[in-house]
Amino acid sequence: MPMNQARVIIENMRPQLQCGTYFIKRVVNESIEVYADVIGDGHDVVQADVAFKHESEKSFTTVRMHHLGNDAHGAVFSVKKQGFYDYKVEAWVDNPLNWQHGIEAKLRDHQIVTSELLDGVQYLEHLLKNVTSKNKAYVEQLISAFQDKESYDLAIKEAISVKLHDLFVNHPLKTFVNSSVVLQVYVDREKARFSTWYEFFPRSTASKEGVHGTFKDAERLLPKIAAMGFDTIYLPPIHPIGEVNRKGKNNATAAQEGDSGVPWGIGSRLGGHKSIHPELGNEADFKRFIKKASEFQLEVAMDLAFQAAPDHPYTITNPEWFRKRPDGTMQYAENPPKKYQDIVNFYFESKAYKELWQELLDVTLHWIGFGVNIFRVDNPHTKPYYFWNWLISEVKKKHPDVLFLAEAFSRPKVMQQLAKQGFTQSYTYFTWRVHKHELMEYVTELTQSEMKEYYRPNFWPNTPDINPYHLQGANESMHLIRYALAATLCGNLGIYGPVFEYMVTDAMPGKEEYLHSEKYEVRFWDWSIENKITYLMTKLNFARRSHPSLQQTNNIRFCPIENDMLMAFYKWNDERTDETLIVVNLDPYYSQQGMVQLPLNELGIEAGRPIQMHDLITDNSYLWYSEWNFVELPASLPFHVFQIKK
């Protein structure tokens, strides 16, 4: 190695993902706790800063790190603007502080420090060049005193003063400073962390049975969805549906006359990814729908499903984007021995990949032009990771408000990888986590492992693709439990309605698929129905809206509770101005009782002092006096969402 006089080594800096290959994620006003091992040689005083800057800024801001023992140092900074921040650690042997530390030890040992005072003048001279004018006179006075034997008493008093210490800390002399690598954090708008999604098929919104719904029909639902406390409407693809090899009802291989097809089988003679399915309306209708939604503070999320029906216009205009079979025909999708003849995949190994990537970016930008700022991306794990990295970063350069939700239900490392490459939010295994131990284990992994830095979960009790076994034929309590868990465990959640709140749980036999799934046919719903589920969903959604501790995912601590059917957890916002305790009865049939332990240490209170537990659902309040407290939850109202009032 080259000769380098730096004396302090910086190691094990975190948060750090794969040596800085990936950025970590935050939303505006969140903070980042930076840690590093800072290892000096010998016994001299070592200091370290965290330095950070927004991409729009020229120079770094620094925060002094604190020694936490065992050579670990830490500091916190917060991010105020959207976009990228750089952050790094700088460390150095602090000669002025070391000098002060030495003189203190010698004075305690009753040594004469005349020579040390003279030695200190160089550090005062460094200060003189850096302190504000109001401290200049003080430093000048010390420079004289340090060199004047007559002023020895004053000199030693000031040499070890807090005032001088603080000046040295605030105007550090960074001799042979060493720097870590520069890492990055990407800052999103707050919705990346807190969002409440409602998915429905606009084609199922007609007010008359047997009629294809339109955007105009769907407009009718906006006040209702807003009133339930949702903030995001997610629509399955709205593009023309392929007619060649179209699938029939209940996933029949061949469609019957009049079958409306699968919205994810995109593209026909009527257009492709930039077109609108004519039966839903036209571009003006869609724009109007988006505008109407925004009047109810609802954002419209679109589906990005990058695949084509065999009759997609691209197959004619750009056959080079598809793989050919040896006979020259288009290779349909397959996962041998299964064949999906209604779909042709883009061929990302194509020589024309750059044009393909660009076109898919154009599709995305096209809809951003309509006012769409959220995309739910279909099956991202079947396209290259680097493609997503490129597409998302290209979009975000100009449209930092745009959010991407990765719909990958795949292996853990695949789902993690998509989040690392830039997806804002990700679907999760919550859909299949039912029992207390598996819920606790999964949420602990999401919130306590490295995943907390880049994987923003979005909890969905159901989706059009997943009618989970535990919801098939499930009662009202089970639906309430699943919604309450999603709403309180995770900052982001979504349901696919109205089948969820109307408990339409009929399944294809033996499969986690809906019977008469809206994926394959238009359904008719009486959207005016209100029931206990809609009532309590609304209560939960508004509790989330008014309680910051429920608008995030990572600040969670499970509380011991002596019953395997009861789960309890404490949540808080970063400032601890809002604290909640959630207790859920996981048993959809019976009342359950247990003793829950309050995290008194974290709450900063002693046992014996009363705490008011205010249930945000029932508006009841309880006074708790002990560390362990009795709770009883009936299956008919299987959760408490307590605001903790100290």
Add this chain to the structure above:
Amino acid sequence: MPMNQARVIIENMRPQLQCGTYFIKRVVNESIEVYADVIGDGHDVVQADVAFKHESEKSFTTVRMHHLGNDAHGAVFSVKKQGFYDYKVEAWVDNPLNWQHGIEAKLRDHQIVTSELLDGVQYLEHLLKNVTSKNKAYVEQLISAFQDKESYDLAIKEAISVKLHDLFVNHPLKTFVNSSVVLQVYVDREKARFSTWYEFFPRSTASKEGVHGTFKDAERLLPKIAAMGFDTIYLPPIHPIGEVNRKGKNNATAAQEGDSGVPWGIGSRLGGHKSIHPELGNEADFKRFIKKASEFQLEVAMDLAFQAAPDHPYTITNPEWFRKRPDGTMQYAENPPKKYQDIVNFYFESKAYKELWQELLDVTLHWIGFGVNIFRVDNPHTKPYYFWNWLISEVKKKHPDVLFLAEAFSRPKVMQQLAKQGFTQSYTYFTWRVHKHELMEYVTELTQSEMKEYYRPNFWPNTPDINPYHLQGANESMHLIRYALAATLCGNLGIYGPVFEYMVTDAMPGKEEYLHSEKYEVRFWDWSIENKITYLMTKLNFARRSHPSLQQTNNIRFCPIENDMLMAFYKWNDERTDETLIVVNLDPYYSQQGMVQLPLNELGIEAGRPIQMHDLITDNSYLWYSEWNFVELPASLPFHVFQIKK
């Protein structure tokens, strides 16, 4: 990011130290297990290689990795030569294997694969360009068969054949291959892992009391030390000792007339770091000593103590290498409020640091010129880490056989850092680990954590600086226990003799310092004494010599044993051609009995089959039939070193 068609991501590659900042370490013929997460998009077959090459080689050798589940892959390679090796992981979607995988699934599903066979021709053509001549005809035959409907049966038989599979594996088509970063391993000679050190003061080797010993006197000890099974002689500094502010006996601040001073207080009017203390002999004597030692297969390790007495010649020739006090005098060493007026430290913050570094390298090379290939480095943690990195790498470029032992007894991360920067071996906390739980915890940390990749421990029961409390006034058994632990737990060990084997344990009251320490005065010993300790040390040393499982540190598994005073562990060499079980009685006063559990799974044997346990110390053999076996160890012979014969 730029557009990149690679489809496979490589992550979490290990062993890896701080993102490749530091190399890992091995000795010749050791192996490296490389792991990485290899994450492809979609469902295609992914393959990965470990690629490695010695610094003298131009091209990489590859080993195919195996999928271990959860997207982790692993492979092993071994290193045959000293010096640096590069290693990296390459991964790709393997289109030929994916094609074969698809055709297999379709044939099992009774599909016709005519089109797939045609598709496969491209992969056969890739093979044709790469296979050896003996396989060319086979591939040509398949190319015809795949395109000829008449040969369909042959074609499908061969398409899914193991032969074709193996050809695809051995001649991979690495489409859009992705590569990890390139990491490094440094390979030392075997002695880096297995060495047995004997430290003594040559000035204490005179055959007459009151006389200063010489190299010639020390030659007398060589046959005895060799016969005890040591392979390395380590001498404290042999340079002229400072006369200014020289310390007296028992660390008295002022030396009396005739006091011989501290060998680590280097430099006087008689010379500095490149000179020899005249009372020990001259350069020719030292060369002769090294040569004589080598005749007994003993290497001589020298002390590198980079500090100066106030009268070191450097203080006159190169005052710029030392820090000045404001009055112009040399700054002596201090750790306030303590002062060390007999020592001046080199000032590594000096502007003239390059010349200083170069001179210290020259000192090292000077003694290498005498035939010294091992250095024990005194207090390396009080000099900059980057200095050591530079010095060691400069030395190793031309002298790869040279080994450096870091004498830092400091904080964990400081000691680890020195090892990361290049030290071959390191002293450890073994000196203070006495009880079963703390020995097990410490050895587990050394051998199971990341430390196993770079930190080569050297276990010393005592040193001239450390007369540990548990050895002060300790009996013979305690000495035997400490030596047996060092000899069996660690590939490298050392003692400071003859005070260890002669049980000279008098201490400075309340301190872990020897009374009448040889650091401050010449001692007289009757070197001819042999005792039970020398006898059993010799036994242990020769057991180590003939048993590869004892010549390394990392292959160790502690065995449950139902007695807190008994510790048992199983050791093996990489090839498992040598397996040992060591049981130590940690109680120096009483016999202890317990049941030890054999690791039958690791041994690859079923309970009930007899195993011969051959004690390498007593030559007794026992037949064990069970998983749990009775052992009893008296304090008078407190260890078994069993060779396991299956």
